[in-house]
Amino acid sequence: MLGNSVFSCFVFYSTLLILKMYTLAVITGQVRLRKKAFANPEDAERHGGAHFCRTDSYVQRCQRAHLNDLENILPFLFLGAIYSMTGPSLVIAQGHFLVFFLGRVVHSVAYLFALKAPTRSLAYTVAQVPCVSMAIQILLTVGFNG
Amino acid sequence: MLGNSVFSCFVFYSTLLILKMYTLAVITGQVRLRKKAFANPEDAERHGGAHFCRTDSYVQRCQRAHLNDLENILPFLFLGAIYSMTGPSLVIAQGHFLVFFLGRVVHSVAYLFALKAPTRSLAYTVAQVPCVSMAIQILLTVGFNG
Amino acid sequence: MLGNSVFSCFVFYSTLLILKMYTLAVITGQVRLRKKAFANPEDAERHGGAHFCRTDSYVQRCQRAHLNDLENILPFLFLGAIYSMTGPSLVIAQGHFLVFFLGRVVHSVAYLFALKAPTRSLAYTVAQVPCVSMAIQILLTVGFNG
Numbered sequence: 001m002l003g004n005s006v007f008s009c010f011v012f013y014s015t016l017l018i019l020k021m022y023t024l025a026v027i028t029g030q031v032r033l034r035k036k037a038f039a040n041p042e043d044a045e046r047h048g049g050a051h052f053c054r055t056d057s058y059v060q061r062c063q064r065a066h067l068n069d070l071e072n073i074l075p076f077l078f079l080g081a082i083y084s085m086t087g088p089s090l091v092i093a094q095g096h097f098l099v100f101f102l103g104r105v106v107h108s109v110a111y112l113f114a115l116k117a118p119t120r121s122l123a124y125t126v127a128q129v130p131c132v133s134m135a136i137q138i139l140l141t142v143g144f145n146g
Numbered sequence: 147m148l149g150n151s152v153f154s155c156f157v158f159y160s161t162l163l164i165l166k167m168y169t170l171a172v173i174t175g176q177v178r179l180r181k182k183a184f185a186n187p188e189d190a191e192r193h194g195g196a197h198f199c200r201t202d203s204y205v206q207r208c209q210r211a212h213l214n215d216l217e218n219i220l221p222f223l224f225l226g227a228i229y230s231m232t233g234p235s236l237v238i239a240q241g242h243f244l245v246f247f248l249g250r251v252v253h254s255v256a257y258l259f260a261l262k263a264p265t266r267s268l269a270y271t272v273a274q275v276p277c278v279s280m281a282i283q284i285l286l287t288v289g290f291n292g
Numbered sequence: 293m294l295g296n297s298v299f300s301c302f303v304f305y306s307t308l309l310i311l312k313m314y315t316l317a318v319i320t321g322q323v324r325l326r327k328k329a330f331a332n333p334e335d336a337e338r339h340g341g342a343h344f345c346r347t348d349s350y351v352q353r354c355q356r357a358h359l360n361d362l363e364n365i366l367p368f369l370f371l372g373a374i375y376s377m378t379g380p381s382l383v384i385a386q387g388h389f390l391v392f393f394l395g396r397v398v399h400s401v402a403y404l405f406a407l408k409a410p411t412r413s414l415a416y417t418v419a420q421v422p423c424v425s426m427a428i429q430i431l432l433t434v435g436f437n438g
Contacts, residue, residue, distance in 0.1 A: 002377050008434040011374055015430045018367045022420065025363060029413075039356055046409035064185055070216055070362055071171060075164045077370045078223045082157050085148050117192035121175075128168065138161045142154040210331055216362055217317060221310045224369045228303050231294050263338035267321075274314065284307050288300040 006093040007084040013101040014077055020108060021069045027112070028062040035059065065111035068124070069104070076100055076131055083134040086141045096130035103127025152239040153230040159247040160223055166254060167215045173258070174208040181205065211257035214270070215250070222246055222277055229280040232287045242276035249273025298385040299376040305393040306369055312400060313361045319404070320354040327351065357403035360416070361396070368392055368423055375426040378433045388422035395419025 001007050031037075037056030038044040044053035080097060088096075103126040110120035147153050177183075183202030184190040190199035226243060234242075249272040256266035293299050323329075329348030330336040336345035372389060380388075395418040402412035 002374075002434055011430060011434045014370065015374070015427050015434075018371065019424075019427055021363070021367065022424070040353070040406070040409075040412075042406050042409045043413075061186070066363065067213075067359075070366070071167070071212065074216070074220050074366050075167065075223075078160065079164065082148075082161070114186070114188050117186075117188045120186075121189075132165075132168070135161050135165055138157060142148055142157045142161075207332070213359075217313070217358065220362070220366050221313065221369075224306065225310065228294075228307070260332065260334050263332075263334045266332075267335075278311075278314070281307050281311055284303060288294055288303045288307075 004084065005090050006088060007081070009090070009094050010080040010084050010097055013097045014073075014080060017069075017073050017076070017101060017104055020105065021066065021073060024062060024066045024069065024108065028059060028066065031056070031059050031062055061111065061114070065108055068107065068111070072124070072127060072131070073104060079131055079134045079138065082138050086137055088137070096134060100127050100130045150230065151236050152234060153227070155236070155240050156226040156230050156243055159243045160219075160226060163215075163219050163222070163247060163250055166251065167212065167219060170208060170212045170215065170254065174205060174212065177202070177205050177208055207257065207260070211254055214253065214257070218270070218273060218277070219250060225277055225280045225284065228284050232283055234283070242280060246273050246276045296376065297382050298380060299373070301382070301386050302372040302376050302389055305389045306365075306372060309361075309365050309368070309393060309396055312397065313358065313365060316354060316358045316361065316400065320351060320358065323348070323351050323354055353403065353406070357400055360399065360403070364416070364419060364423070365396060371423055371426045371430065374430050378429055380429070388426060392419050392422045 002011065032039075032043075033047065035056045035058065036044075036048060036052040037059050038047065038053050041050055041053045044050050080100075083096070084093065103123050106123035107120055107127065109115070110123055148157065178185075178189075179193065181202045181204065182190075182194060182198040183205050184193065184199050187196055187199045190196050226246075229242070230239065249269050252269035253266055253273065255261070256269055294303065324331075324335075325339065327348045327350065328336075328340060328344040329351050330339065330345050333342055333345045336342050372392075375388070376385065395415045398415035399412055399419065401407070402415055
C-alpha cells in the first residue's frame, strides 16, 4: 500500500501531524514546569511542594489545543486511509490532505499564541472541509453495501 | 479491501459515526455562541467582552458526550478494521457493527437530552459488547504470533 | 495482512492496550459509584440525590490517566500499522511494540496508584521513544512521495 502515491502522501502528512500532536504534549509539560502548575500531587511534591498542584490558564490552553487535535486529527487518520482506497485522483487527494495539514498547523499556532478571533475557528473550519468531503466520498463508494 | 462486504459495512457505519462526532463539535460551538460561554478570552472578546470567557453546564455536557465518543468510537475504528480481516461471517459482523452504531447514537441522544438514568450508561454498555467481542476474536486469531 | 508476523504482533499488543483503556473507563465508573461523585445530575439523582453531582480528586485522576492513553495509544494504532508496512525486521519491530506496551501499562499503574514521581513521566517518555522512532522510519520510507 505504501507504493500507492495517494496513500503514501496521506501517510506523510498524517505522520507529521502526529509529531505535531506530540509536540503539544511536550509544550504542555514544559509550561507546567516553568509555571509550577501540576495536575498531580506527586509531581508537585517533586518540584517544590504540594501547593504547586494547581491549575494555570496557559496550561489549560495547551490542553484545549491538544484535545481539539484528538477530536480532529484522529478521525482524519481513518478517513484519509479509507479515502485513499476509493481511488481518487492524486492531485485532488493531495489537495485534501494539504488543506487539512495546513489548517491544523495554523489551528495549533493560533491556539498557542492566542491569535485574534476568528483565526483559530477559521483554521478549524477550513481543515474540516476536506474531512467532510472525504466522508461523503467514502459513503458514496461503500453506501450501497452497508 | 472496499470490495469486501464485511469491511465496507464497517466503513459505512464508522464514517457515519465520525460525522456524528463532528456534529457534536458543531453543537458545542453553537451552544457556546447562544449561551455566550467561551473557553478562550480571544473568542469572548469577539462576542461581547472578556466576561463571557466562562463555563456553562450544558457546554460541559456536550464536551463530556464528545470525549466519551473519542474514548469509544476511535478504538472501534481500529478493532472493526482488524476484525474485518479475521474473516467473520457477514451477518455476525453486521450485527457487531450495527449494535455498536445504534448504541453510540442512543448514547449521544441520551447525553444531549439528559435522558433519565440509566439510559445513557445502558447505551454505553451495549455498544461496548461488540467491541470486547471483536477484541477477543482478534486476540484468538493473532494471539499465537504475539 | 494478519498472516504477516510483524503486523500480527502489532495487532496483539494494540488490542491488549485497547482492553487496558476500556478497563480504565470501568474503574472510573466504579470509583464514581463508590465515592458518589457523578458528572451528570441524572446519574446523581439515580444514586442518592442531586448533591452527588460533584467532582472527586480520584475520579479526576482516573480521567487524566484515560485521556493520556487517548493521546498516546490512539496515535500508536496508526503509527504501528503503517510501520508494519515498511518491512522492518521482526525482532526490531517486536522491540518497538513491547517497549510501548510495557511503558503504557506502567504508566497506568503509576497513575492509578500515584507512584512517586517521576515513575509515571518516565514510563510516558519510554513509551514515546518507539513511537517517534516509528514516525521517523515512516517519514523516511514515504517522504519522497509526499
